[in-house]
Amino acid sequence: MAELPLRDRVGNVLVDIRFTAESELASFDDRSMPLSLVVVGLADAVLMMLNGLRGYWELPGGLREPGESPRQAAIRELAEETGIRTTALDLAAVVEFELVRPARHEYAAVYRTDLKAVPRLVVNDEASDFQWWIPHTPPAVDMSPIDAEIGRRVLELS
Known part of the structure; x- marks a missing residue:
């Protein structure tokens, strides 16, 4: 696991990751918490999508x-970006x-969310490709180190 804080190639910093209950989200408004991410697990892998606009x-x-x-x-967002339609999501972290x-x-x-079988993933305007990344391997240079670390910690520690 990488030490925090963790910086990406453009200077964004992952300051902290806290495993928590969903009730904690009530203390955030949509300005302080404008984003939701999903770690899709399949066996020991995490689904990563290639964002064509950002190139990673x-x-x-x-x-x-x-x-x-x-x-x-x-x-x-999970449905739009991957074609995976599910409501079986558990809050893992903030x-x-x-x-x-x-x-x-x-x-x-x-x-x-944890899947039992490989889903049919849909390439679209937001996701030009998909890969199943094994978190105990180093992320590729074109993978967001921040997203990789979030995926690694959620899959391994939650």
């Missing part, structure tokens, strides 16, 4: 829409970031 592998997830809860955003473009401090809800 990352976890499925994205921004909350107005009035949307972190859970609702995770369910919607992560804390220092982001650079624009400079801001924010949190994300991280959910986990």
Whole structure:
């Protein structure tokens, strides 16, 4: 496991990851926690998607829409980005970031779902490819080290 804080190639920092109960999310509004991520586990692997706009592998997830809860955003983003349609998500963690473009401090809800079989994944505007990454192996240079560390910790520790 990498030590925190962990910085990516553009200067974003993963400050902390806390394993917590969903009731803790009530203390965050959609400005302080605008993002939900999903760790999709299959055996000992984590699903990573290639974000064509950013050019690197990352976890499925994205921004909350107005009035949307972190859970609702995770369910919607997972379906939009991968084609996986499920409501069987468990809150795994809250992560804390220092982001650079624009400079801001924010949190994300991280959910986990475990699959029994390889799903049919759908390439789309947001995800141009998919891979199953084994967390005990080093992330590739084109993989977000922040997302890799979140995926590793959620799969191995939650």
